[in-house]
Amino acid sequence: MAKLARHALRNATLGTVVKSVDTIQKAPAANGRTRTYYWNNTNRLLGSYSGAIGIKTGTGTAPGRCLVFAAKRDGRTVVGVILNAPKRYPDAKKMLDWAFRANTKVTWRQLPKGTPQD
Numbered sequence: 001m002a003k004l005a006r007h008a009l010r011n012a013t014l015g016t017v018v019k020s021v022d023t024i025q026k027a028p029a030a031n032g033r034t035r036t037y038y039w040n041n042t043n044r045l046l047g048s049y050s051g052a053i054g055i056k057t058g059t060g061t062a063p064g065r066c067l068v069f070a071a072k073r074d075g076r077t078v079v080g081v082i083l084n085a086p087k088r089y090p091d092a093k094k095m096l097d098w099a100f101r102a103n104t105k106v107t108w109r110q111l112p113k114g115t116p117q118d
Helices: 002-008 012-018 088-101
Strands: 022-028 034-040 052-060 064-073 076-082
Touching (some): 002 052, 064 088
């Protein structure tokens, strides 16, 4: 999912959409009138984490609470994924903070099951 998100962010339109906090759009309705649509982004990183640029929240039976997230600082973009995490936003912030402090480029990291976490 991280690789897909990183690739998808290369699309300027998608990048604009996923970092929008909210939007109002108009579209033609079946009855010939114009319908107004309102969308609110549920990604709490937007506006609360410096450089956050999206991407997608979700909840499912098997994966639980999920978050595909990205942030950009000083020309560097970091993308991450969290699955089945009750504290997905604090966890994402910790991961982003760690990634932005790192002196080396990390392209893939997966913690083995049972790994202690701070």
